Amino acid sequence: MALREAIFARPSLNHHGFIPVTTLDTNLRSTLPTQVVSAPPGLSRRCQRIHVKNRGRASGFKVCALPDWPLMAVLVEHLDGQRDFHSYKSIWHLSDKAIKNVYTFYIMFTCWGCLFFGSTKDPFYDSEGYRKDGGDGTGNWIYEKQADIEESARAELWREELIEEIEQKVGGLKELEEAGKK
Amino acid sequence: MAASFLVPKTFPLFSTNPGSVSSTKSTRAPSFIQTERNVRPHGVGGRGSVQTLAKKKNPWLDPFDEGEDPDMEYGSLFADGKQEEDPRPPDNPDNPYGFLKFPKGFNVEIASLGLKIRGDVRRCCCVISGGVYENLLFFPAIQLIKDRYPGVQVDVVASPRGKQTYELNKNVRWADDYDPDDDFPEPAEYMDMLGVLKNRYYDMVLSTRLAGLGHAAFVFMTSARDRVSYIYPNVNAAGAGLLLSETFTAESTNLSDGGFNMYHQMVDWLGRPFRSVPRQPLPPLKVSISRKLKEVVEAKVKNAGAEKGRYLVIHGIQSDSQASMQSRGDTDSLLPVSIWSEIVEDIRGVKPIFVIPHEKERENVEEIVGEDTSIIFITTPGQLAALINDSAGVITTNTAAVQLANARLKPSIALFCSEEKANLFVPNAEEKKCVIVSSKTGKLADIDIEAVKKSLNIFEVSLALA
Numbered sequence: 001m002a003l004r005e006a007i008f009a010r011p012s013l014n015h016h017g018f019i020p021v022t023t024l025d026t027n028l029r030s031t032l033p034t035q036v037v038s039a040p041p042g043l044s045r046r047c048q049r050i051h052v053k054n055r056g057r058a059s060g061f062k063v064c065a066l067p068d069w070p071l072m073a074v075l076v077e078h079l080d081g082q083r084d085f086h087s088y089k090s091i092w093h094l095s096d097k098a099i100k101n102v103y104t105f106y107i108m109f110t111c112w113g114c115l116f117f118g119s120t121k122d123p124f125y126d127s128e129g130y131r132k133d134g135g136d137g138t139g140n141w142i143y144e145k146q147a148d149i150e151e152s153a154r155a156e157l158w159r160e161e162l163i164e165e166i167e168q169k170v171g172g173l174k175e176l177e178e179a180g181k182k
Numbered sequence: 183m184a185a186s187f188l189v190p191k192t193f194p195l196f197s198t199n200p201g202s203v204s205s206t207k208s209t210r211a212p213s214f215i216q217t218e219r220n221v222r223p224h225g226v227g228g229r230g231s232v233q234t235l236a237k238k239k240n241p242w243l244d245p246f247d248e249g250e251d252p253d254m255e256y257g258s259l260f261a262d263g264k265q266e267e268d269p270r271p272p273d274n275p276d277n278p279y280g281f282l283k284f285p286k287g288f289n290v291e292i293a294s295l296g297l298k299i300r301g302d303v304r305r306c307c308c309v310i311s312g313g314v315y316e317n318l319l320f321f322p323a324i325q326l327i328k329d330r331y332p333g334v335q336v337d338v339v340a341s342p343r344g345k346q347t348y349e350l351n352k353n354v355r356w357a358d359d360y361d362p363d364d365d366f367p368e369p370a371e372y373m374d375m376l377g378v379l380k381n382r383y384y385d386m387v388l389s390t391r392l393a394g395l396g397h398a399a400f401v402f403m404t405s406a407r408d409r410v411s412y413i414y415p416n417v418n419a420a421g422a423g424l425l426l427s428e429t430f431t432a433e434s435t436n437l438s439d440g441g442f443n444m445y446h447q448m449v450d451w452l453g454r455p456f457r458s459v460p461r462q463p464l465p466p467l468k469v470s471i472s473r474k475l476k477e478v479v480e481a482k483v484k485n486a487g488a489e490k491g492r493y494l495v496i497h498g499i500q501s502d503s504q505a506s507m508q509s510r511g512d513t514d515s516l517l518p519v520s521i522w523s524e525i526v527e528d529i530r531g532v533k534p535i536f537v538i539p540h541e542k543e544r545e546n547v548e549e550i551v552g553e554d555t556s557i558i559f560i561t562t563p564g565q566l567a568a569l570i571n572d573s574a575g576v577i578t579t580n581t582a583a584v585q586l587a588n589a590r591l592k593p594s595i596a597l598f599c600s601e602e603k604a605n606l607f608v609p610n611a612e613e614k615k616c617v618i619v620s621s622k623t624g625k626l627a628d629i630d631i632e633a634v635k636k637s638l639n640i641f642e643v644s645l646a647l648a
């Protein structure tokens with residue numbers, strides 16, 4: 001009879017050190033049908049390393065890159081007097097939450113991409129109205145223009161008046177000079 | 183003192199001339215921290231000067247304000263006299279040491295001293311209620327502010343019609359259109375204007391709108407130092423005084439009833455004497471007309487078939503147009519075209535030009551006065567002023583035209599609905615070469631046309647001189 005054990009190959013760092021689940025006594029269990037051994041309740045999903053074959057070389061410390069994703073399942077069929085028969089299942093087992101995360105990220109990226117890359121194609125941003133000299137890049141100056149014109153017109157008026165005043169004064173002085181000469 | 187102030191690089195102003203500060207004995211440090219209470223007019227009254235506004239100060243504004251401290255002594259720095267005109271040389275981008283782009287008239291290191299101790303005003307905003315006429319009459323006040331606070335930048339917020347008037351004013355920097363008379367402005371517009379005003383960091387905001395709590399709150403939220411406004415003479419003013427630092431109670435609910443000197447309370451306050459600065463006199467009304475404006479109007483006059491200096495301006499035709507430029511204080515100030523045509527009949531030598539405020543009046547005038555009449559369509563005070571400036575004289579009812587004629591010293595005949603109104607709106611008429619014809623019945627339509635015709639001879643004098 002074969003003993004089948006499932007190893008959820010979840011290489012993970014165990015804070016408590018490597019706790020191997022009791023190696024099954026093949027003699028005892030040899031009569032049992034193929035079964036999937038699950039970890040004891042306290043260790044569920046933490047470290048389910050079961051059955052290390054070459055005990056001497058086994059190292060319990062493995063770095064897990066994707067800690068909570070049960071990426072791969074390994075089935076080990078144990079037959080007496082034969083080599084173990086391993087079968088690997090490489091289906092991704094994502095939890096509902098993980099699937100939700102993936103889709104959330106996908107939709108966020110899509111929205112951002114549409115906005116960002118869409119805006120780079122905006123004809124207004126490429127137009128003279130936005131890009132030409134004098135703009136501050138915000139387009140706001142379009143509305144400020146009228147006020148600016150009026151302001152500079154008044155400043156111009158002030159200068160004109162000043163010049164007029166000065167001319168009048170100079171004229172008066174000249175008249176005085178001429179009167180003095182006569 | 184002023185000399186060292188002129189150089190912007192001498193930042194450690196106290197160390198460059200320590201003598202002037204320390205030599206004044208008993209100059210105390212807190213004298214620089216003296217707050218704006220010096221600026222308030224009750225100090226004016228206490229100094230034995232002419233007290234025009236005998237009023238109590240509002241105890242709610244500052245319950246601990248006992249008036250000016252008689253023992254307070256000021257140092258020589260920023261304590262007395264008028265503010266200096268822009269003490270900073272223009273920015274030089276080529277300066278090898280770099281330059282910081284501070285706003286003009288603003289020495290950052292010592293900016294607050296003059297503002298606090300002497301009550302300097304570097305930026306001033308005038309919120310003017312009313313139309314063209316009211317804005318035009320505010321011109322002398324703006325000139326007064328300019329004279330009293332040299333280097334001040336005056337901005338104006340007025341209704342769209344009133345804003346057009348500032349084409350004629352060289353003293354104004356920005357003019358924004360926002361109707362202060364609108365009791366329920368668009369929230370967006372309201373917030374926008376509030377933000378604009380707040381962003382400009384005014385030292386003083388003057389408002390000629392009669393303020394209740396609402397308008398006072400608007401002025402308050404500009405966060406200017408001096409918030410000065412007229413307030414209602416009735417219960418509507420409740421609460422406004424709390425938000426304003428200076429209030430003038432209007433004589434009636436319509437400020438324009440005051441005529442030419444409608445802003446006299448505010449002008450009195452603005453020109454108040456301060457320490458050694460004497461009372462600032464109110465300059466006469468003056469308008470300046472730009473070259474561009476003159477060119478535009480010359481073309482218009484030529485179009486109308488008149489000759490420069492050889493025409494009379496007729497203004498004040500009855501119309502429901504918004505551009506009639508009446509005063510709010512005198513609603514009976516427009517004459518129907520039929521009366522105008524009678525007045526114009528006898529004019530010889532010069533060509534009368536009818537100024538219409540709306541194109542729909544053109545037919546009307548052509549029908550009644552004649553097909554070959556000179557008609558000019560003018561809605562803005564700027565063009566009207568340019569037209570008057572080139573004219574031989576003006577015949578007008580009580581519209582902005584009479585004030586423009588007076589400002590440009592053009593001979594004018596002013597038709598008024600009553601003697602009182604005439605005295606209010608054109609005081610000292612003789613000095614201004616203005617002949618006043620007023621109706622005996624109190625209605626402008628009953629005006630004595632013969633009297634107007636008799637007074638036409640003032641234009642002949644001016645023509646002879648020209």
